[in-house]
Amino acid sequence: MKKTLGILMILVMLGTGFLFAAGQKESGLIKVGIVNLPPEESGYRQANVEDMNTVFSKANGYDAKQTNTMDNSEQIAAAKGYIRDGVDYLLISAANASGWDDTLKSAKDAGIQVILFDRAIDTAQSNYQAAILSDMAYEGKKAVEWVLSLGLDKINLILIRGQMGSAAEIGRSAAVLEAAKAGKLNIVADGTGGDSWSLEEARKVVEAAIAAGKDFNVIYAQNDGMAQGAVQALQAAGISHGKGGKVKVIGFDFNRFALRNVQAGYWDADMQCNPRQAAQISEWIKSGKMPSGVVYQEELLLTTETITDDLIAKWGINADPGKGVITR
Amino acid sequence: MRKLIQTFSHLFLPLSVMILLIIINLIKGADYFSISLVNGALYGNIPNILFGASELVILSIGMTLVTAASRGQDISIGESATITSAVFVMFVLQASEVTLFTIVIAFLLSCVVGLALGAFNGTLVSVFKVQPMVASLILFTGGRSIAFMIDGKLSPILANDISNQIGTVIPGVPIQTPIILTVVFIVLVAVLFKTTTLKLYVEAVGINPNAARLNGINPKKIIFLTFLIMGVCSAVAGFIAVNKAGRHDSVNLLKLIMMDAILAVAIGGNSLGGGKFSITGSIIGAYTIEMLNRTLLRLEIEPAMIKVFKAIFIIILMVVASPVVRVFAKKTLDRVRNWRSPSSQSAKLTTTNIPTRKEQ
Numbered sequence: 149m150k151k152t153l154g155i156l157m158i159l160v161m162l163g164t165g166f167l168f169a170a171g172q173k174e175s176g177l178i179k180v181g182i183v184n185l186p187p188e189e190s191g192y193r194q195a196n197v198e199d200m201n202t203v204f205s206k207a208n209g210y211d212a213k214q215t216n217t218m219d220n221s222e223q224i225a226a227a228k229g230y231i232r233d234g235v236d237y238l239l240i241s242a243a244n245a246s247g248w249d250d251t252l253k254s255a256k257d258a259g260i261q262v263i264l265f266d267r268a269i270d271t272a273q274s275n276y277q278a279a280i281l282s283d284m285a286y287e288g289k290k291a292v293e294w295v296l297s298l299g300l301d302k303i304n305l306i307l308i309r310g311q312m313g314s315a316a317e318i319g320r321s322a323a324v325l326e327a328a329k330a331g332k333l334n335i336v337a338d339g340t341g342g343d344s345w346s347l348e349e350a351r352k353v354v355e356a357a358i359a360a361g362k363d364f365n366v367i368y369a370q371n372d373g374m375a376q377g378a379v380q381a382l383q384a385a386g387i388s389h390g391k392g393g394k395v396k397v398i399g400f401d402f403n404r405f406a407l408r409n410v411q412a413g414y415w416d417a418d419m420q421c422n423p424r425q426a427a428q429i430s431e432w433i434k435s436g437k438m439p440s441g442v443v444y445q446e447e448l449l450l451t452t453e454t455i456t457d458d459l460i461a462k463w464g465i466n467a468d469p470g471k472g473v474i475t476r
Numbered sequence: 477m478r479k480l481i482q483t484f485s486h487l488f489l490p491l492s493v494m495i496l497l498i499i500i501n502l503i504k505g506a507d508y509f510s511i512s513l514v515n516g517a518l519y520g521n522i523p524n525i526l527f528g529a530s531e532l533v534i535l536s537i538g539m540t541l542v543t544a545a546s547r548g549q550d551i552s553i554g555e556s557a558t559i560t561s562a563v564f565v566m567f568v569l570q571a572s573e574v575t576l577f578t579i580v581i582a583f584l585l586s587c588v589v590g591l592a593l594g595a596f597n598g599t600l601v602s603v604f605k606v607q608p609m610v611a612s613l614i615l616f617t618g619g620r621s622i623a624f625m626i627d628g629k630l631s632p633i634l635a636n637d638i639s640n641q642i643g644t645v646i647p648g649v650p651i652q653t654p655i656i657l658t659v660v661f662i663v664l665v666a667v668l669f670k671t672t673t674l675k676l677y678v679e680a681v682g683i684n685p686n687a688a689r690l691n692g693i694n695p696k697k698i699i700f701l702t703f704l705i706m707g708v709c710s711a712v713a714g715f716i717a718v719n720k721a722g723r724h725d726s727v728n729l730l731k732l733i734m735m736d737a738i739l740a741v742a743i744g745g746n747s748l749g750g751g752k753f754s755i756t757g758s759i760i761g762a763y764t765i766e767m768l769n770r771t772l773l774r775l776e777i778e779p780a781m782i783k784v785f786k787a788i789f790i791i792i793l794m795v796v797a798s799p800v801v802r803v804f805a806k807k808t809l810d811r812v813r814n815w816r817s818p819s820s821q822s823a824k825l826t827t828t829n830i831p832t833r834k835e836q
Binding site for chain 2: 186187188189190191194198309312313337338339340342343344345346347348351352353355356359360373376380383384385386403405466467469470473474475476
């Protein structure tokens, strides 16, 4: 027994020794602590985490540590750990917008620059250096502009919302509700894909509208999966859609399968929600030109006319089914 | 006749709920049952319900068995289905040409994975005596991450004709394929239960595992077996779901479906504490839940309130069909019957009521 314990102790000591040796080798790199949500959260997050991994790599001159968790207190603990470790930059996408004040202040006191990405935190602007965010209201506005520019006689729209109360849902719905209030369009059905932005739920929303005999010509689905579900319902009911079809379909998020559907004229448009903040942040760090305050990302809306292979390759997220492949 | 009444009383809860929903739907619009032919396939509210509920029906069959034998629930079914379907998708995608043979092999492979996942949960529950909900919590928490590792974190696309036909319709067949697959699965389960004594064994273990053991039934084996069946159910549900969606979305595939599956078991008139069970009830329960979801949409309840309404509706249903109300209804019925046939004495009937049930 004692013997095994002894061997174990030696092994542990050797192990830590190796770890320290490895740690020392990496000096000279820029130390970055990344606090993010786990890839299981969404397709958006998958691309986001992947992007962080590729940009903040050793090859690019970074010594990055990453913590991905959905638990806000775990996130705060991880951030505090990075502050103790003395990182140069702290990158945070917070699970919860509140409860971060103390952590951010201690980072500031330690001289660490905090950059928020994707998600804002409710705190004084002096507590962080910069925030790079997606403006959901801008996305909604741009998408509604596209809907209004279609030149339809009367716009009868089915609104399929995401998780009720989420920032994306509120921002993307706001523009539609505003336009409806102003009498520019008519919402014939208002549904939600629920907390999981579910394809099946979206399909049911459209099926219910069809069963109720509603006349509609636009589907505004707040993510790609729900747009797919909506189109499945149209297909099953034999209603034409996409280029030259009766119903115009727009999705959000720029999944590559969705972009290929737009390219093939199966859908009409897709609005970007860019998860790739890492390159921009890296540029700020490397150039030393760090902005202060909130910076919104430029985001694209692609239609059957404006879409190209290069744009799909550059901006799309997740797997690419290949040119001409329709995901039904 | 008495036996018929007894089976009916077993199905009293699910059927009454379903009839109530049908009435609400008919009030909203008389064309509820209308069916038309679109692109060579039947289309209408009923086909939509059958189509939409297919995964839930299959999962609730497995859930009924697990509940009956282990007196607990498997909450990892959605995650198991995500893992099995990830294996299915990856096998199909590595094939150079997708033929029916590839799909069948991939499906069988995913069933094997389903069995393995079922065996994992089953071992924890039967051998190590972990509570089913706690045991399945492991896969519930980690399942989607495992699926991620399998599918390469990229939501791969299943864009081949056969998958598309499994998810929609096969040309020339007027019924959507998921509906057919569900019916085939139900028939297979029915055959399994008609030809074996599994139902009796599961019920015996669920009612009293020690008594079952003394009568020569090994409770461990039976509980393990129900989890294996659950694993296969997950694999089949995952197969249908991923072919319907046309891509493998590890994040959202069959997310939180165990809630509806457990609810289906409860609406089916089954006790969540194990023991006697009715698979027919659970199947009706699953279709009822789908019908309820669609009814709420049909009533055009605003999206922010839809969950509240679902909850309120379920509470009302459970209270209306609860044993207390059922006993009350039965008593009133007996009273009415006695009043109609004065020869029998009411006092005698109420006292003999319980012993006659025991005899059965």
